Structure formats: structure tokens, C-alpha cells
Amino acid sequence: MNKILANAVSLGLLALSLSACGAAKENSNLQTTAGESSAEEKNQELTDAGSPIDKLDVCIGPSPETMDPQLNSTLDGGTMIMHCFEGLLKYGEDGKVLPAMAESWEASKDGLSWTFHLRDGLKWSDGQELSAEDFVYSFRRLADQKTAAPYSYDMLNMVAGYEEATKGNPEALQVEAPDKKTFIVHLSTPLSYYEKIAAFVSLVPLRKDILEKNGESWSINASSYISNGAYQMSEFVDGDYIALKKNPYYYDADKVSVNELIFHLVDDDNSAYNAYQEGSLDVTSRIPSEEMASLRNTEDFKTYPMLGTSGMVFNTEKAPFDNPKVRKAFALAIDKKYIAENIFEGYRTPASTFVCEGITDPADGSSFVEKTLQDYGTPFHPDDYEKDLEEAKKLMAEAGYPNGEGFPKVKYLNNAGGANNTISEYLQSAFKELGVELEIDTQEWKVVSATQHVGDFQLTRFAWVYDYNEPSQLLNVFRSKDRNNYGRYSNESYDKLMQEAMAESDGEKRSKILHEAEQILLEDLPMAPMVFSKDNYLVRPNLKGMQHLETGNTYFMYCTRTE
Numbered sequence: 301m302n303k304i305l306a307n308a309v310s311l312g313l314l315a316l317s318l319s320a321c322g323a324a325k326e327n328s329n330l331q332t333t334a335g336e337s338s339a340e341e342k343n344q345e346l347t348d349a350g351s352p353i354d355k356l357d358v359c360i361g362p363s364p365e366t367m368d369p370q371l372n373s374t375l376d377g378g379t380m381i382m383h384c385f386e387g388l389l390k391y392g393e394d395g396k397v398l399p400a401m402a403e404s405w406e407a408s409k410d411g412l413s414w415t416f417h418l419r420d421g422l423k424w425s426d427g428q429e430l431s432a433e434d435f436v437y438s439f440r441r442l443a444d445q446k447t448a449a450p451y452s453y454d455m456l457n458m459v460a461g462y463e464e465a466t467k468g469n470p471e472a473l474q475v476e477a478p479d480k481k482t483f484i485v486h487l488s489t490p491l492s493y494y495e496k497i498a499a500f501v502s503l504v505p506l507r508k509d510i511l512e513k514n515g516e517s518w519s520i521n522a523s524s525y526i527s528n529g530a531y532q533m534s535e536f537v538d539g540d541y542i543a544l545k546k547n548p549y550y551y552d553a554d555k556v557s558v559n560e561l562i563f564h565l566v567d568d569d570n571s572a573y574n575a576y577q578e579g580s581l582d583v584t585s586r587i588p589s590e591e592m593a594s595l596r597n598t599e600d601f602k603t604y605p606m607l608g609t610s611g612m613v614f615n616t617e618k619a620p621f622d623n624p625k626v627r628k629a630f631a632l633a634i635d636k637k638y639i640a641e642n643i644f645e646g647y648r649t650p651a652s653t654f655v656c657e658g659i660t661d662p663a664d665g666s667s668f669v670e671k672t673l674q675d676y677g678t679p680f681h682p683d684d685y686e687k688d689l690e691e692a693k694k695l696m697a698e699a700g701y702p703n704g705e706g707f708p709k710v711k712y713l714n715n716a717g718g719a720n721n722t723i724s725e726y727l728q729s730a731f732k733e734l735g736v737e738l739e740i741d742t743q744e745w746k747v748v749s750a751t752q753h754v755g756d757f758q759l760t761r762f763a764w765v766y767d768y769n770e771p772s773q774l775l776n777v778f779r780s781k782d783r784n785n786y787g788r789y790s791n792e793s794y795d796k797l798m799q800e801a802m803a804e805s806d807g808e809k810r811s812k813i814l815h816e817a818e819q820i821l822l823e824d825l826p827m828a829p830m831v832f833s834k835d836n837y838l839v840r841p842n843l844k845g846m847q848h849l850e851t852g853n854t855y856f857m858y859c860t861r862t863e
Contacts, residue, residue, distance in 0.1 A: 350557075350842075350844045350845065350860025350861050350862045351860055351861050351862075352557040352558070352559065352860060353557060353558045353559065353859055353860060353861055354559050354560065355558075355559065355560040355561075355562065356558045356560070356561050356562065356582050356583070356856055356859055357562045357564060357580060357581050357582050357583075358561070358562070358563060358564065358581065358582060358583040358584065358856055359563070359564040359565075359566050359572045359575065359576075359581050359583070359584040359585070359586055360376045360379055360380075360563065360583075360584070360585045360586070360854070361374075361375075361376030361377075361565070361566075361567075361585070361586070361745075362376075362539075362565050362566060362567035362717075362744070362745055362746075363538050363539050363565045363567075363746070364376065364377030364380055364381075364565075365377060365745075365746055365749055366519060367380065367381060367384075367519040367520065367525065367533075367536070367542075368518075368519040369381050369385050369501050369502055369504050369506070370438070370441060370442050370447060370449040370451070370452075370502050370506070371447070371448070371449060371450070371519075372450075372501070372502075373450040373451065373749070373784065374745075374749070375765050375852050375853065378501050378853060379852075379853045379854055380542060380563050381501055381504075382501055382529070382853055382855070383529060383530055383531045383544055383561060383855075383856065383857060384525070384527035384529045384530075384531050384532065384533060384544065384547075385501065385504035385505075385527050385528055385529045386400045386401055386504060386528055386529040386530070387400055387401060387498065387499060387500070387501065387503045387504040387505070388400060388401050388402040388405070388416045388435065388483065388498050388499070388503065389402060389405070389416075389495060389498050389499040390499050391499050391768070391849050391851060391853075392849075393847045393848070393849060393855075395769055395849070395850050397495045397496060397498075397499050400499070401416075401418055401419065401422060401430070401505065401528070402416035402417055402418055402419070402483070403417060403418070403419045404416075404417045405417065405495065405498075407494070410490065411487070411490030411491065411492065411494075411805065412460075412486060412487050412488075412489075412490060413484060413485070413486050413487070414484070414485045414487070414494055414495075414498070415482065415483070415484045416432075416435075416482070416483045416484070416485075416498070417481060417482060418430075418431075418432060418480075418481040418482070418483065419551055420481075421551065422528070422551060423528075423549040424507060424526050424527070424528050424549065425526055425527045425528065425532035425547045425549055425550075426526050427549055428507075428526075429480075430505060430528055431477065431480040431481070432477030432478075432479070432480055432481060432482055432483040433477045433480070434505035434506065434507065434508070435475070435477065435483045435503075435505045436475050436476065436477050436483070437505075437506060437508045438503065438504065438505050438506040439456065439459070439473060439475045439485075439503065440465065440470040440471065440473050440475070441470070441506060441511075442455065442456060442502060442503070443456050443459075443462060443465035443466060443470050443473045444465070444466075444470040445466050445467075445468070449502065449783075450753070450783045450784060451500070451502040451783070452466070452502075452783065453779075453781055453782055453783060454776055454782065454783075454784075455497055455500055455502050455503055456473065458487050458488060458489060458491050458494070458497075458802060459473055459474060459475065459485060459486065459487060459488065460473075460474035460486045460487060460488040461473045461474040461486075461488075462488070474486035485498075489802060489803040490803070490805055491802065492805050493768070493770055496768035496769070496770060497768070499768070500767050500768070504528070504529075505528060507526050510524055510526050520536055520538070521536070522534055522535055522536055527547065528547075528550070529547065529550060530546070530547060530550050530552070530553070530556045530857045531544035531545060531546060531547050531550075531556075531561060531857070532544065532545060532546075532547045534560075538565075539565055540564075540565055541562055541563060541564050541565055542562070542563040542565065543560065543561075543562050543563075544560065544561040544562070544563070545559065545560050545561075546558070546559050546560070555858065556857045556858070557845065557857070557858055557859060557860050558856060558857050558858075558859050561856055561857070564581065566586060567715075567716070567717055567744060567745065568586075568716070568717065569586045569587060569588045569589075569717055569718060570588050571586075572584045572586030572587075573586065573587055573588050573591060573838075576838050581838075582839075582840050582843055583837060583838065583839050583840070583843065583846065583856070584837065584838050585835065585836065585837050585838075585854075586717070586718075587836055587837075587838060589643065589644070589645070589718065589719040589722060592644075592645040592647065592836070593645055595838070596645070599841045600838045600839060600840065600841060601836070601837075601838060602836070602837045602838075602839050603647060603834055603835070603836050604834065604835040604836075604837070604848040605658060605834060605835075605850055606765060606833045606834055606835040606850060606851075606852045607656055607658050607659060607765060607766035607769060607833070607850050607851060607852070608656055608763065608764060608765040608766065608832065608833030608852060609651055609654060609655070609656045609762075609763075609764050609774060609829055609831075609832060609833070610648075610651070610761075610762060610763045610764075610829075610830050610831050610832075610833060611651065611762045611827050611828050611829040611830040611831075612630075612631075612634070612712070612727070612759055612760070612761060612762055612827065612828045612830065613752075613759070613760050613761075613762040613786050613787045613826065613827045614627045614630070614758075614759060614787050614825070614826060614827070614828070615755060615757055615758050615759070615760075615786075615787050615788065616787050616788055616789045616790075616826055617755065617787075617788040618758060620699075620701075620707065620708065620710075621758060621759070621787075623699050624823070624824050624825065625695045625696075625698055625699040626695070626696070626699050626701070627824070627825045627826070627828070628679065628692075628695055628823075628825050629691075629692040629693070629695035629696045629699065629734060630692070630731065630734070630736075630759075630828060631679075631680075631692075631825045631828035631829075632679065632680070632688040632689065632691050632692035632695070633688070633689055633692040633730050633731060633733055633734050634727070634730055634828055634830060635685045635688075635689075635730065636650035636651060636652065636680065636682045636829075636830050636831060637650045637682045637683065637685065638685070638726070639723065639726065639830055639831055640831045643719050643722050643723060643726065644719060644831065647834050647836060648831035648832060648833065648834060649831060649832045649834075650682035650830075650831060650832075651829035651830055651831050651832050652673070652678045652680035652681075652682055652829070653669050653672050653673070653678055653818065653822070653829065654774060654775065654818055654821050654822070654827070654829055655668050655669060655672065655771045655774060655775065655818060656669065656766070656774070656832045656833070657669050657832045658769070658850065659766070659769055659770070659771050660769060661771070661811050662771070662807045662808075662810040662811045662814065663807045663808045663810075663811035663812075664807070668771050668814075671811070671815065672815060672818060675815070676815050676818070676819055677819075678822055679691075679822060679823075680829075689733060692733075692734060693733075693734060696734050696735075701734075701735070703734075703735040704734050704735015704736045705735065707734075707735065707736050709736075709737045709738075709739060710731075710736065710737075710738055710739070710758050710759060711738075711739045711740075711741050711757070711758050711759065712724060712727060712738055712739070712740055712741065712758070712759040712760065712761075713741045713743065713748055713751060713752070713757040713758075713759065713760040713761070714740060714741065714742055714743075714748065714760070714761050715742065715743060715744060715745045715747075715748040715761070716742050716744075717745075720742075720761065721742070723761075723830075724740045724742070725740075728740065738759075741757075748760070748761075752786040753783075753786065755786060755787075755788050757786075760786065762786075762827050763833075764777065765833065765851060765852040766850075766851060767851060768851065769850065771814045771818075772798065772801055772802070772814060775798060775801075775814065775817055775818060775821070776798060778791075778794065778821060778826055778827070779794070779795050779798050780792075780795050781795075785826075787826045787827065789824070789826035791820060791824060793820060794817055794820045794821070794824075797813050797814075797816055797817040797820070798817055800813050801813040801814050801817065833852070835848065835852055837854075842861050842862045842863070843859055843860075843861060844859065844860050844861070844862060845858040845859045845860050846858075846859050
């Protein structure tokens with residue numbers, strides 16, 4: 301997920317994927333998966349003894365672009381939404397897929413139909429009954445191009461009828477509700493890891509009557525923000541805070557130990573850090589980079605693994621970055637090890653591939669990155685920056701810009717906060733080695749995001765946190781039609797490989813296809829990878845039960861306090 305707004309097992313045969321999230325059994329023509337109760341309880345239990353919390357104050361970022369689950373494309377916005385809405389399935393702390401609105405699910409043996417069985421007695425936060433038809437409406441709204449949902453293609457392109465649905469006929473999307481408790485998704489091609497997609501926040505149910513009555517304003521007013529998850533919105537003060545109160549109609553309300561959850565909307569790391577120091581915040585992920593070293597050994601400071609790749613996107617439609625040699629030169633001129641060790645104080649690792657550390661390989665569940673480095677290679681040498689810089693200068697000369705002669709002044713679009721300013725300043729000095737002058741265009745996040753989506757930039761920051769543990773989750777971004785392909789990169793061979801990967805169920809074959817696709821990216825470099833992510837938080841030592849997912853999202857609803 302951008303700025304984000306991502307978990308896994310070996311992605312081989314369908315049965316393997318299914319058995320990863322629960323006990324599998326067969327009947328005449330179905331493979332059935334129900335989440336193991338022990339796994340669910342493990343992820344939802346109050347992990348340490350403690351008392352329920354009346355009010356919890358947290359800060360994970362600025363005002364979200366939107367609180368509409370289908371329009372959101374950011375990590376922090378997704379976390380806020382996940383506390384209000386819940387889909388068919390959800391991700392557990394260990395990366396497994398768990399039951400949510402659906403208590404069990406099954407895939408046909410041919411992998412083309414997935415059936416989800418909803419829990420008894422599900423209700424919305426206003427007390428109205430929730431039914432499978434609410435999922436039908438939501439899925440078709442996501443497919444409707446009038447919605448302009450950034451994750452429409454990623455989450456629905458494998459569903460039968462999607463292409464027709466995007467042409468003004470959302471009813472063509474092949475999803476159905478044969479009864480109030482049964483929801484069926486028909487795929488156009490088998491997809492062994494579909495359950496991971498079904499857990500994504502864009503696919504939560506929505507209330508048709510509420511959205512039609514309130515239009516676009518439905519998600520910014522507490523009175524119309526009718527939800528089905530652990531919380532309901534009680535107040536939204538843009539630029540200040542979002543207040544959530546416990547939803548009494550949530551099926552698992554007894555396990556929700558925080559009565560009121562306040563998301564403080566802060567775009568400045570120093571402001572958030574000062575608020576934490578003063579005691580007005582219980583949790584913050586907004587930490588000034590210059591404070592990292594002093595906080596490293598305190599009991600408040602927590603580091604969590606996270607599936608994410610950060611870097612810089614090129615606008616491949618605009619000169620001079622329509623030239624692959626120029627893109628490669630800029631990518632090689634970046635000292636990834638310096639950024640990881642000096643700017644991030646060792647809380648990041650250098651990225652020499654697109655797919656990040658922690659992602660498993662479809663062939664055997666091993667590290668996808670390690671297989672890339674051992675069997676396929678990369679143009680980057682994080683431990684030998686001088687070698688990369690020498691190659692970068694050579695490429696600039698081959699592109700017609702020896703020592704930067706004749707190269708235009710270029711602009712880097714970025715938002716303030718975190719290490720972004722420091723990285724911007726570093727990039728200025730790095731590109732001077734190529735004889736290039738870099739101008740920094742710093743805007744608030746909402747402006748940056750909107751500008752990226754319309755492609756009105758030359759260079760811009762890239763931060764992707766995986767929505768689930770699957771190599772294609774990032775690789776899909778660089779398909780020609782993907783809405784998150786801000787740089788407008790297009791390569792027919794790449795698109796073809798990614799389509800083949802989606803349809804391939806054999807793990808070994810799928811692995812080979814995905815590695816070949818990544819090699820195209822490492823040659824064309826529509827994005828310059830810099831570092832792989834980790835997540836840092838300041839958390840009150842007496843706060844227990846916070847659940848951080850490898851997707852970068854955090855559940856606060858199960859927190860308790862100890863004396």
C-alpha cells in the first residue's frame with residue numbers, strides 16, 4: 301500500500317495455500333477451509349494481564365486522504381479504517397489469514413469459485429442486519445470505474461466479469477449472495493492465494509443505503525460512517541483527531557478492551573514526539589530520525605518487522621527519465637547502505653531488489669530475495685558504492701550527458717516528516733556526483749498523493765508496504781494498467797509475465813515467472829529501490845496487547861494497561 305498501503309506461505313498448489321489458514325477437508329467437489337480457533341484466539345486474546353482501557357491516544361500519521369475503505373491507498377489510513385471495518389477474512393499477527401465476518405470458507409477443486417459463510421447475527425454499528433448482499437454491493441462498487449478506487453484492478457482483476465464491469469456495467473462482476481449468509485466469488489482464473497486478497501481492507505462490506513443517501517460525504521461525518529468492525533466513529537475533526545468508540549454490535553465486542561480510541565492526526569514528527577514526551581500520547585510511530593539513537597535502548601522504543609520497500613519513482617513518460625539508461629544511472633548513484641545505516645540509524649536494510657526481505661518464494665517458501673541474489677542477480681552492489689557510481693557516470697555519458705552536461709534541472713516531489721527531508725538533501729548531493737542539480741518540492745502528504753496519482757512529477761518518493769506476503773503484491777504495481785503505477789511505466793513483456801504468474805498454480809513455475817519479471821524491472825528501473833522497511837514505535841511500557849502485523853498495520857483494540 302502506498303506510503304504505505306501488505307503475508308505468507310508457499311504459494312504452490314491450492315490445497316497447500318488453503319491448509320495454511322486452517323484444517324482442510326474435502327467433500328464431493330469442494331476443498332473447505334475454516335480458521336483454527338486456537339490461532340484466532342491467539343491473535344485476539346489479551347496477550348498480557350492488564351486492565352481494560354477507557355481511552356487510548358495514539359498517533360500514526362496525519363489526516364488520512366479519505367476514510368472510505370475503497371478510496372484509501374495509505375498505510376496509516378488503512379489502519380484507522382481497519383478499526384472500523386472488517387472484511388470476510390483478516391490478517392493475524394503471525395501473517396496467517398483468519399476468519400472475520402466469514403467463519404469459514406471454501407474453494408472449488410478447480411479454484412474458480414470461493415464460497416464464504418458468514419457468522420450468525422452480524423450487525424452494522426446502527427444495529428441493522430449485515431448480509432452477504434452488502435459484500436455484493438461493495439465488490440461491485442469497487443469495480444465501478446466511477447468510484448475511481450486505487451485498488452480496483454489489484455483486488456478484482458482476477459474476478460470473472462471484471463473487464464465488463466469496468467466498462468460501465470458493474471453488475472457484470474461475478475459475485476453473488478444465494479442467501480443472507482453465503483457470499484460467492486467466481487474467478488476467471490484459479491488463484492491459490494485468493495484468501496489473502498479477500499482479507500484486504502478495500503473488500504470490506506458497505507451499506508448501499510448509506511452511501512446513496514450521503515454521497516461522497518458519507519465517510520467524513522460520524523453520523524453516516526456506519527461500520528461493521530470493532531469501532532464506530534464518534535467524531536472526525538480534520539487535521540486534529542478521529543475519535544472512535546467501541547461498537548456494541550461487533551460480534552467480538554467482548555474481546556475489545558479499549559473503549560475509546562483516539563487517532564491524533566499529526567504530520568510533524570517533532571510535534572508527535574513532544575506530545576508523547578509530555579504524556580498526551582500513549583503510542584506514536586512518528587519519531588524524529590535524530591532522536592533514534594538516544595531512544596534505541598529505552599523501554600518505550602519498539603522495532604517491528606515490516607514487509608516494505610522504499611525508493612524513488614521515475615516518471616517514465618517524461619524526458620529525461622523516459623531513457624532507461626538515465627534511470628539506471630540515477631538508481632546506481634544512490635548509496636543505499638549510507639541511507640540505511642546513517643540516515644535510518646541501522647533501522648533499515650539496503651535494497652538491491654524490488655521485492656523485499658521477508659517475502660517467501662512460491663517454489664519452496666524460502667526467501668524470494670535470497671533466491672534472486674543467488675540465481676538471478678542484481679545491478680546493485682550496496683557494499684561497493686564506488687563501483688555503482690562509476691557505472692552510473694558511464695551510463696550518463698552513454699545517454700548523452702557526460703558529467704551531466706546538457707542535463708536539465710530536475711525536481712523531486714516529497715512530503716515532510718520522518719527522514720524524508722534528510723533523504724531529499726542526500727539525493728541532492730548524490731546526484732551532484734552525476735553533474736545534476738536537484739530541486740526539492742516539499743508538499744503536505746495529501747498534495748503529494750494527488751500529484752502522484754495524476755503523474756505530474758519527474759521524480760517522487762516511493763514507499764510500499766505489502767498488503768499480504770506475496771511477491772506479486774509489489775510487482776503488480778508496475779503493470780501498465782495498475783492505478784498505483786505513478787511513473788506510467790509500460791512494458792508488454794512484463795505485463796504478459798505478470799498475467800502468466802497470476803494464472804500459474806505450480807509453485808516452481810510461478811517462482812520462475814516472477815523472478816523473470818523482477819529481472820525486467822531491475823533492467824528498466826521504473827523505480828530506484830533504496831531500503832527495506834522496519835517499523836518503529838514509542839509505546840508506554842505499561843501498555844500491553846498491541847498487535848503489529850507484518851503488513852505495517854497495527855491493532856490497538858486489544859490493548860490493556862498494567863499498574
